[in-house]
Amino acid sequence: MSVTSAAVIPFSEPPYLNGLPSPYYTPSHHRWQKACRSFISENLTANALEWEREGLVPPEIFSRFAAANFLLPNLPAPLPIDWAKKLGLDTLAGGLKVEEFDYLHFLIYADEMGRSGLSGPGASLTTGMAFGVPPILKFGSKQLQERFIPDLLTGRARSCIAITEPGAGSDVAGIETMAVKSANEKEYIVNGSKKWITNGIWADYATTAVRTGGPGPAGLSLLLIPLKNNPSITLRKLTVMGLATSGTTYIEFDDVHVPVENLIGIEGMGMRYIMTNFNHERLAIAIGTTRQARVAVSTALEYVLKREAFGKELIEQPVVRHRLAKAGAMVESMWAWVEQIAYQMSQMKKEDADRELGGLTGLVKASAGRVVDESARCAVLLFGGNGLTRSGKGELIECIYRDAPSARIPGGSEDVLYDLAIRELVKNYRKKIREMEKTSKL
Incomplete structure (x- = not known):
């Protein structure tokens, strides 16, 4: 690619977008960048500051991203090809096939999502898919995936990742939220709280770190917990420094009954997951x-x-x-x-x-x-x-x-x-x- 003659404010774009040589990017990456720039500029960047001022990205924007298959690229590469094809999500913008998507495509997507300069608006659309869904895809049983993945990948439902607690932030091994099996062993009964959970206020499901065993990392497991319309769950939006649109949430579980089938993977493997x-x-x-x-x-x-x-x-x-x-x-x-x-x-x-x-x-x-x-x-x-x-x-x-x-x-x-x-x-x-x-x- 020849060096561009366009006048661009210094530091405003990565060097490869100024036409400077790079060993990383293929024609596929350049086509993908143009497709991302076009869609994201119109549907996010143009109004991001206004939405941040108001403290909310309109819900229809999430639906618009889902309809255009602009949520799937939040997942780790390689993308879940079988699921994508099964759900009709096998082609991304610019004609990019899901099997061609790599971490440089992800880099481009994440960079374009941040081009407004604000963290909150992009996070409101991406965090659940990027961090809440992967553990289900990697470790969830076939039955669990069949129940939840179709709605999550198509955007009919939203998720979040619920790990951090008031007393356990970066110290994941110190998580205290308890999940104890019922007498008939058909349910987990969950008690505890999660704090600073991005997207939690809008999420239908939370991929949740819970303690099913003794102290330390070996006692942790992951549960997929439905959040909506449950009187035993309290969701409270938190006002934090910056990130006004990210939906930062406090979640409280008070004797919440969760089917044992909602366990992600194996008990005691939560920390590894x-x-x-x-x-x-x-x-x-x-x-x-x-x-x-x-x-x-x-x-x-x-x-x-x-x-x-x-x-x-x-x-x-x-x-x-x-x-x-x-x-x-x-x-x-x-x-x-x-x-x-x-x-x-x-x-x-x-x-x-x-x-x-x-x-x-x-x-x-x-x-x-x-x-x-x-x-x-x-x-x-x-x-x-x-x-x-x-x-x-x-x-x-x-x-x-x-x-x-x-x-x-x-x-x-x-x-x-x-x-x-x-x-x-x-x-x-x-x-x-x-x-x-x-x-x-x-």
Whole structure:
């Protein structure tokens, strides 16, 4: 592809969209990007700021995404080909076949979903499919899948992932919500609470981490719990910093009866099941967060090209250029890293990627949170008073600034992930040393 001659605000698009050479993208990826840009721009990006201001993405937008088969791409690659074909979802936008979809297609989709610069509107449409459905597809029994997957994949029903609790955030092994079998062993009786559950207020079902056994990770299981029209379940929308449209929810279970057939996989395997989805979740967050940082920096640059102070445009001030240079360098470095991770995931078997990339994916998610934080701060400072105002020229920047902490906490808080990354890398290193030593003795 030749270098584009179009005038594009610096840092506003990934390099491959400016026509710069890249080893990653095929014609299939470029066609998919154009299809995503067209649909998402019209049906999400154009109104995202207005919806965030109002605190709600209209329900018909979810239905519109479902009807256009723009929910399925939230799932980990490879997509569930058999289910997609069975449900008539085998072709995505731009003529992309589900069997061709890889993690670079996912990267493109997640990047386009974040192009408004806001986390909430996209999260309101994607989180349930991206994180609530995969455990059912990977580990659910055939019967469980037959009961729920058709409605979930087609968007006739919505889901959420319910792991975090008031006393157990990143400490998943500390979950206290109990699921005890009834006397006749036909039901689980669930008691406990979940907090900060994205999309929970709209979800029909929650893929829920519960304690079916003793303390620690070995006592955890996953249950699919119906949420609607149950007097034993309380759903309360939470007001949080930023993410006004994401449907953050407090869920309380008070003697909730759930059929044993709703167990996902095997009792006691919940922690392992949860861990298998973390690479996908953390990469998704990192991609969206990096685009958000990109929007902050490029919007600030566009502003200082027009804003005059002290008799000249702000861009003529060396200190302004210095701030933009530092933030822009962080954004482009971050994007190169998420591209690399996405490519690696597209080339590796899942079990190999989980093992080799688990620590690095935690690191890339944590690092992206710091990048958007610094980028948002840079933008607020360059916008000055306008960057502090929830209206007018700086409204988007002020929203991004409030969103930034939400990139550093969900999906594993920053400090936990930094520690996890090193522990995983050291564990893999030591394992390989032991394997080399065994081989040398043969």
